[in-house]
Amino acid sequence: DGGITQSPKYLFRKEGQNVTLSCEQNLNHDAMYWYRQDPGQGLRLIYYSQIVNDFQKGDIAEGYSVSREKKESFPLTVTSAQKNPTAFYLCASSPRPQGRETQYFGPGTRLLVL
Amino acid sequence: AQTVTQSQPEMSVQEAETVTLSCTYDTSESDYYLFWYKQPPSRQMILVIRQEAYKQQNATENRFSVNFQKAAKSFSLKISDSQLGDAAMYFCAYSNAYDKVIFGPGTSLSVIP
Numbered sequence: 001d002g003g004i005t006q007s008p009k010y011l012f013r014k015e016g017q018n019v020t021l022s023c024e025q026n027l028n029h030d031a032m033y034w035y036r037q038d039p040g041q042g043l044r045l046i047y048y049s050q051i052v053n054d055f056q057k058g059d060i061a062e063g064y065s066v067s068r069e070k071k072e073s074f075p076l077t078v079t080s081a082q083k084n085p086t087a088f089y090l091c092a093s094s095p096r097p098q099g100r101e102t103q104y105f106g107p108g109t110r111l112l113v114l
Numbered sequence: 115a116q117t118v119t120q121s122q123p124e125m126s127v128q129e130a131e132t133v134t135l136s137c138t139y140d141t142s143e144s145d146y147y148l149f150w151y152k153q154p155p156s157r158q159m160i161l162v163i164r165q166e167a168y169k170q171q172n173a174t175e176n177r178f179s180v181n182f183q184k185a186a187k188s189f190s191l192k193i194s195d196s197q198l199g200d201a202a203m204y205f206c207a208y209s210n211a212y213d214k215v216i217f218g219p220g221t222s223l224s225v226i227p
Contacts, residue, residue, distance in 0.1 A: 042118070042205060042218050048214065099213045105158055105160070108157045
């Protein structure tokens with residue numbers, strides 16, 4: 001089955017620790033996205049990638065980093081510089097990096113701070 | 115900057131009844147796309163319906179339809195014959211052809227048996 005997988009489902013971070021959220025897709029999509037979801041707010045774009053080895057900052061990139069070494073994979077690292085990381089993180093992909101395209105979402109990762 | 119507003123944080127509907135979720139947006143563009151996404155309790159978002167601004171005909175998808183009023187910048191979602199599985203968060207979203215997608219804050223829909 002084609003789709004997007006995210007792991008882990010739950011992640012706990014200690015103070016000063018970097019953690020990495022995994023996102024993999026087998027849809028052969030060019031574009032991939034990371035969103036942060038907080039209660040009462042819509043999705044906010046953290047980073048996006050239009051093609052392998054290329055990515056751009058979204059609206060709230062501070063304290064986060066990404067890589068896109070393979071078409072299928074777009075991991076997100078939450079660094080210790082992100083002071084309020086507790087949130088639900090959604091990864092998405094689209095066939096082409098255009099706003100007109102439907103986005104396909106993974107099941108999400110909930111990040112909690114210990 | 116473009117914005118998307120959903121003025122109803124929570125809505126409820128009786129099973130088998132019809133409900134309309136509101137969405138307004140602000141843009142100076144003439145060519146753009148509008149979406150409704152559903153996020154059920156499982157949290158995995160899926161597309162419900164998509165509308166191209168240049169099309170005057172309202173999009174429909176089975177029990178889901180939209181009322182697209184371009185001049186008023188309004189894009190409401192109508193759910194007919196509501197089912198228990200329709201209970202979810204619904205997000206309205208806007209994008210021009212080549213830029214990022216902007217999501218509204220969402221409306222939580224409850225379906226009463």
